[in-house]
Amino acid sequence: MTGGATDTVARPLLELTGITKRYGDLLANDDVSLRVAPGEVVAMLGENGAGKSTLMKVVYGLVRPDAGTVAVDGRPLDISSPKDAMAAGIGMVTQEFSLVETMTVTDNVALSGTGLGRVDRAETRRRVVEAMERVGVSLDPDRLVGSLSIGERQRVEIVKALFHDCRVVILDEPTAVLTPQDVRALFETVRRLRTAGLGILVVSHKLREVAEISDRVVVLRRGRLVGDRVTATVRDEELAALMMGGSTDEVAAATATPAAEPSELEAAVGMEVPTDQPAASATTTAASPTPGTTTGTTTGTTGEPVLRLTGLTVSRGGRDLLSGIDLAVRAGEIVGLAGVSGNGQTELVEVLSGTLPVTSGTLEVDGQDVTSADVGRRLAAGLGRLTEDRRGSVVPQMSVEQNLVLEDLPAYTRRGLLDRKAVRAHAEAMIERFDIRARPADAVATLSGGNMQKVLLARALARRPRVLVVAQPTRGLDIGAYRYVHQQLDELRTEGAGVLLVSEDLDELRALSDRVVVLFRGEVVGEMPVAEASPDRLGVLMAGGGSS
């Protein structure tokens, strides 16, 4: 990349060039190039699964890329372990700290750098205090780490990086576990690091944070770098749209330093819309937005509500995770639920699945009140579920056939015993119908992500649910499985079932949904027919622009 913004800085401290990493069919990183200059804070935004962590692992020597180079201070490095990365001046503060709770701050900081020889404790302590002063961290160097708060521990980790004379500090989701006060303290520390001339890379999916501390924002989506913006001039909604994949001309026009060519962006988006999909009304309307006609079409083809949430509220520890959600999904429609992750989608899916209790409000499936019903009764009422947590939905060591009947065991019981023939026949039928590449007796743990998702899809659809709740149904899937899942959801709608589609992928939402609902901080902040759901409008709502 030869952007204009990079001209202002002399020589990048950290430079990634063409990093590519492939896991099977999945491109975790696709030709990612990135620079961090001295005294610059770069934020890397991206939804879960966008490839951020893989990229960080590459930089830190935990994963070896298939192609591309990492250079520090212009020197290409052969980083194959965190030790190499540290030696090259790269420090990383991960979400999980590697601190010994029963040791003091000083000992923890010194620990990673000491060999087997003698340790000059007084000297070490002096250097630790000095490193802390440099970044304005005030901690008692003799306190036990076990007695520190999470925020303080994080600061110890940062001091650790400085202690090793790191020049580039990578902070991976640094605010995920912090209180607001700790976040302020962290940002102050980051500013000090910048003043000291270090290069800082903050990985995050929180727009607000990024706006507050970074100089530049890069956006990663499906393994590709899809945006590189100067923080001061970029709007939140533009970033939200970039993260979730809705690229518009406006967005492209507003770019100061486009990292990827606009044509590349369009190509990426074009590829993700299934082309072999049966001509569904939603796809057509999404492709050719003609306001006015859409509303009529949507209500015309749909029937009675098969899922209805009324004032649904979920609180935990005095905090509302979901507050007063009113939402209906009618027979024969797909309702898309948009939102930046962490705004209540996961909780909504858990509540519907029956694994998180409702605090107040009601929940109906096909006219039956299932607010406090257990999983079995919800399934009997006609609910189907496909959550983002695939591994938490199957028993990995159990066979494909047993996993397939796990939710429906009584139906396969004859005179008290499991009807093995029926179980096997069901598995064979499902394997055939859903094109699962496995034998009935294979352990599910050995299946690929796509095949595992097909097993779950088969289980969810086998009982012909009236409404299907799906979350991130295509995350991590290759293009073939991606299309297949979309096709199945579309068929389900054609057969007259309702679908609630939760996704962090705007293209997916816009390609499949009839209506789109936006969730922000646990509340519904917008609802519109898909034709009106432009990436820009969704971006505004997802960034909180629509809430009072």
Next chain:
Amino acid sequence: MKFVLRGHEPRWLAPVAVLVAVLVTLALTAVPIRLAGAAPLAAYERYLVTPLTSTSGLHEVLLTATPLLFTGIAVAIAFRAGYWNIGAEGQFLLGAIGTTWVGTTFTDLPAPVALPLGFLAGAAGGLLWAVVPAWLKRRAGIDEVVTTLLLNPVALLVVQGLLNGPWRNSSSGFTDSDRLGSGFDLPALIPDSRVHWGFGVAVVVIVVAGVVLARTATGVRIKAAGQAPRAAEFSGVDVGRLQWRCALVSGAIAGLGGASQVMGVQHQLTAGISDGYGYTGVIVATLGGLGAIGVVLVALLLGDISVGAQNVSLVLQVPAQLGAMFSALLLLAVLSAMSWRRYRLQWRPRSRSGGSR
């Protein structure tokens, strides 16, 4: 070199793994047997083969295996559900206490009433001892490994307390309980042998447990709850309740073992009523792959070794503890070998080691 998850387990793998483990065990135990001044081959023959070559030897093997069948299947049921009941020893003892109580209180009952009552009291005793840890686990999430384990010595103290106090033998004054009423004597299962009907009850319990575990919806749910509790919960299995029930059933079956030992062998409560059967039950269950058939095979094998060990120590003048050492090494070897059922070794050049997950 690294472990890779197996897609499909070949049929020959499990028997081969066990065979390898047995060979490794034989090789390792040869050293201490030599040090004890005996010939390893002769010792092995007496450990494993001699007990099976005579009718009386076979009877002794069945008799020795009987308590292990109870504790083995008890532990297997709990472990399958993901409830780590290490307390079969205590539950066994409480079962023995329960049976002794009814047996010394209602001494005049005829056998058709006395025997079922004796087993019932044993099951109740074992269940009682299992309730507290199971309840703590369910209500407060307190780790059952610790609570069940710690209750074992407590159970032994209860036995000793009873034998030193209220239940001290009324005629001899020894620290053994009075003899149970004659109606409580389990008849011989095989005529002219010490093999009693406790063995038959054990086999019935194991067959029922085996069918439930392997062939019913409940069995699938138990397996799911044990292997992936979150996924089981997602699929509508009430994991907490299932584990609670399995814990109680496990305790009750261990208690039946105590009942069987009191009514079939000792006919009174003694401080040595359990020869570590509850702990050995953990070995039996684990080696047996937490399945009914496995439990039967391992219980018989350990019975064989244990009968053989007595023989070896008599004939070859080596310590009887070598038998225990043999069993323990076998456990370690088999468990190590069994990891090959799920994983296979993959050798790959160093340069590519960072290349993929």
